[in-house]
Amino acid sequence: MTSTTTAAVPPVAVTGDPARTPKKRGKGGIASAYPTWFYLPAAALYIVFFAVPTFASFYFSLTRWSLFDIEFIGFANFVQFFSEAQLLQGFLNTFAYGFMTSALKVILGLALALLLTSQIIARGYLRSVVFFPVLVSTIGIGITFKVLLDPFGGLVNESLAAIGITGPGWLTDPQWALFSVALIDVWKGVGIACLIYIAGIVAIPTEYFEAAKVDGASAWKSFRSITLPLVRPATATVVILSLIGGLRSFELIWATTRGGPGFTSDVIASVIYKQYQAGFYGLSTAGNVVLFLVVTAIMIPISFLLNRKQVDA
């Protein structure tokens, strides 16, 4: 009796837990659920469109390349790239831009999410209004704001003039240019941050707030002690998404200032693009390799941090 039971148990367990089957087979080295040819189309696409260009770009970054001929020059492009006067400025601007937009999106996104999860009139409509700029093309937004922010006759400065303030040349004053573009970026991107926060806030059980109310906690206290800690995963997501977006930002800057005036709002991506435009193909490829390494260097620790947080939670 006992022996039959024990004998019968293992097959039941195996069929009952299908996830275990491939694992066991894997250990035996018989690989996966699909035959090899099944992977070939995807592998071919991957090689042609991703692997080959990536390795080709490593090669071209070591050459002086004019589209017509190629000369191998070792690491000279990298030396040149790092001695570029605009580059330091570009790096500083990129980080300033990335952190500024990221911080503002967190603050404004959370504030808007609080507003839009409260009991206000036309909540659904207001939510979609906040999200709307996300759907508009970046270049379109850039061109629109270029008109709105025109120092002479632009809507913004005309409005400011009506209440007696002389607005700066938002996109043409070297002190303001990068800041103005960052603000436009925040306006465009805050909808996503807000959406993520709304999801985070809605997921907080209302019992916590009720309990806090019974205990006599103030509004600020329940925000500090309940909402803020419990939307932490949402904050991590917003920070990472907006930081990545900020570090690789290009279209908005190109559509509004083209890195100008002079080089005052250049970011790494626009420096690289200008080098490509100028026909320095090898040099700009070297810049892309550098950008790839920098973004990797920033993102690996951050994603490691995020994954650990998820395990903790």
Place this chain on the structure above:
Amino acid sequence: MLFRTRALRTATAIAGTAMIVTLTACSSGGGSGGGGGGADGAVEIEWLVQNGGSTPAMAEAMIAAFEAENDDITVTMQTQPGGTEGDNLMKTKLATGEMSDLFHYNSGSLFQALNPNTTLVDLSDQPWVDDLTEDFVTVVSTDEGIYGAPIGSSFAGAVIYNKPIYEELGLEVPTTWDEFMANNEAIAAAGTAAPIIQTYGDTWTSQLFVLGDYANVNTADPDWAVEYTAGNRKYAEEPAIAGFQHQQDAFDAGFFNEDYASALYDDGIRMIATGEGAHYPILTNALATIQQNYPDNANDVGVFALPADDAANTSITIWQPNAVYIPQTTEGEKLEAAKEFVAFMTSPAGCEVQNETLVPSGPYVTSACSVPDDVPDLIGELQTYFDEEKTAPALEFLSPIKGPNLENITVQVGSGISTAEEGAALYDEDVKKQAQQLGLEGW
């Protein structure tokens, strides 16, 4: 399954054939409609021009005039953006063999960057080559051949000024930088117009203080271009730094229009034509735009060379016109047709089209064309510099090196973000990169 695939294929094939038949029907119908006989032998060629200004209008008129004379050749126009984006497109199209049968592009250093010996058809055996000026031939040729036919007239990079303002204030055309600044002072004191117009909304317009000063540099040091190409002359040194210095001086004196940072080229044209501004350092082909947009003011503008510090050096910088080239991918009867079209453009009939659609902004570079009598006064003023032999080609026609970042650097200098010394030193770095990219000796 198999049947369905087969059916699908057949359907596609039928649809494809039907389309081809329709297309052929269309084109042959069009051909016979336009040309009467010879529809079968019609050669179709494609002409690529860069968008912007009056070029597409000129191209259309040129095609219409040519087709009226040639039944057996049909020309279609293609356009693409200009500027640095256009430069890249040109190079990519040539490198991949996708270029149209003929194309319109800059002469000088940008032409040299196309690697003409391996990508373009040598036209030195064409009859119209003999009519060209020597200056023009040098900017469309290499050691191995002559590749381009001119379209449009030459033009100058100089100061366009508003004559009514000069008359009202009793000012004289300046020949030294100090006189020029004194005039600006007087105009600023009068308070009715901006002394100097700058339009950094279109960054390329910021380069004129430097590029238009080259004739002065060349007069002071005739070897400058050769030595610069060899890496022995720098912008951070005299005499070439003067261009940067003058731009900084003008900014420091507060002579620019208040919206200089955002104004566009078209704004600058409006200001100089209507007297909102007194001086505009720009290319004289601006005259075409003035005549188009402000025909009543076309004779209110005059021209003088950007003044050097020393009057003896003051001379005017001349740009050569753009040209038409044929890529080596054009072969057979298309090549013959393209050559015929190019010959037409440089013939008196083609010149007539150029005179009508592109207002001449300086002398022509082929003896086949002549400037009509009713052109604005500015052309006559330009001619006096030629008569006195006070001209020099722009640097981009004497040296293959032009740093790509000049326009951003001159915006910096002209907005007080950096000094003339810093700007000039930065530009020397930029030039070095370009020289290395071109593989020149000594860099």
